[in-house]
Amino acid sequence: MSFSFNFVPNAEHASTFVNADSSGACIEVGKKQPEKMNSWFSWIKQETAGSFFESFLQKEHAQNESIPLVPRQQQGVRTANDYILRVREESASFRSRNTDLVPGVYEGGLKVWECSVDMCRYFLSQNIIIDGHVLELGCGHGLPGIFILKQAILLSQQKPIDCCITFSDYNEFVIKDVTMPNVAINVQDTCSKRLDSVDGQQNIEHWLREHVTFGAGDWLVMSDTLFEKGTDSIALKQPKHPALPKDGLYDCILASETTYSETSAMETAELLSRHLKPGKGVSYISTKRYYFGVGGGTKCLCDALHKQKAHKFHIETLKVYDNGAGNIRELLLVKSLGPKS
Template sequence: MSSAFSFGFSGDDIDESENNVEVKDKRQHLGQPSHQASSEEAAPVLQEATKIELDDILSSLPSQISYNTLPISDPTLWSYPIPIPRRDVFDIRAQLMAEADSETNSNETLIAGLEAGDITPAVYEGGFKTWESAIDLARTAAERLGPAFEDEVDDLDLIELGAGTAIPSLLLLRLFLQSSPKTTQQTRKINFILADYNAAVLSLVTLPNILLTWYTCCKNPEAESESELQIDSALLDSFRHDLSARGISLSFISGGWSPRFVDLIAPESNAKSLNNTHQTFILASETIYSPTYLRPFAETLTGLLRRRTRPVSGPAQNKARTRALVAAKKVYFGVGGGVDEFLETLKEIGGEDMHTQEVTMVLDQGVVRVVLEITV
């Protein structure tokens, strides 16, 4: 079995206060591994990229989920914290244990990773937790991409790679739902495409968090910050119909970075039909911690950017209608990954057409985190 990377977090999830991110119990910096990775190690065999249907995930939901709320503050953007509901970690653990097969040890690695905060490469990639860089990415995405969600003309594709708890997508979804109350059937289309290595993460936390965001924003704005959501067919039908009426669609992709992954998200046939009023935003956080994954991720990101960026004859800014925001620690001490290595790999793959700039930098207890904006 692959060795586990220990990111030093306890079984509890990140707790967001007004001004900083905290981790309950003992907190260490992300990137302190129990296993010293090296770029010379053989790459693990990855799960094949697979599309998962929304109805299949909805049918797997339990009749009740518990949740807490993550308030995201930014005085430059909002006068009050934006509440983002998330499924409780203990509730995820309970479902994993209930569905585990004792004979095949199914879910054993997922449960162990959830409890210890460890990552097992090519097996469990940490999607049940909310990492600090995801909060940085959410704030940056709201600032730089938020206005596009208020535009009533352009169709949008929002692609979150390594989504996990999907905090950046949840924040943008909530801002859109708050600013665009449903009146009539919308002709504008907004497609949320959420990808995580583990299909279990998409079904146990990504989709439940989207459902919670919709419920607390549209169905019950007075819902308590910590409570339980009762799920039945009537609620799920309302969820489907309301999102459809607002022009919102949801797609889910599991599996590793690969050409097939790119084809599932952005088929070449669809790319040819895009017009100049279509915008694509790609979000990713904590996806470059390991040298093993730097090149596959960079190739996947470059493939998506190029496939969604149409050559245009008009102003140069039209080309920037497809862009990516990538959040990460500047250096992952002891692991070998980091921003400099990623940029070198990206330039090697994308050449001079690849444009990057650092749009956010956070210094937290001696650890530097950044958000990069990337276009082609």
């Protein structure tokens, strides 16, 4: 399976947006329309649709209501473009199934997983601010990454901040159908006053083009692409997105419920070993203590991290969520200690 970056057109290529289909062929996704395709927000609106939103954060921090997270819950079609219709059909197909995921086919990105909300609540309660290059693995609705993005935008009004975020998910239709709309809606909400002026909107859109990118596909292919080793990704046929780290290394990696099986836990550990900055990078991992029937969870991830040959890690449990009725959930902080001697 290939991995594709650069879902949103940059300023130089706003007239058309080229991506890869499942066969790796280039297809045209959107043609420029007068006074529309010049806008990052307008492009998002054209590619996506839906207006029913719901907040998943409790109001225990009412003083911070200015940074709500509003995941999208319904899909719709506002374009006749065949490609968009195909994305919608894929999305609708999995929405109608009575399953959370289909390993290797659909990795559950249409559902808002409770561990991602745990991470957002923790960031909010601790006033967590993350600078540098950030990667959200298995982002789905992208709530943790969006929280960090919104904080960066708010801080950028006071001082320059260099926060670049990569949202990645296994399924392209998840990126199209939920992640990108969520980013656009939350950014517009955060920047509503600055969007009142043309200059303000242009400045924000320029900032987004330079600091946010999206990717879909297999993690290990993504890893090779980040190191510019991949061979079947359309991303390599295009200029590297400015939001991607030049060396493929991230200051912070976010992951919620990517450890649901032994295989996924090992892949998460391998991605951290490959892409956390040695001796500097940190990762927030929100997971259930144990995933019954599939073998993943906290211990499985910790064991996989300790088995990594290239790097050492320090693992700290930041918070345990136990209501006495459901599965115990945990938020972990993983710090890279650098290469093993």
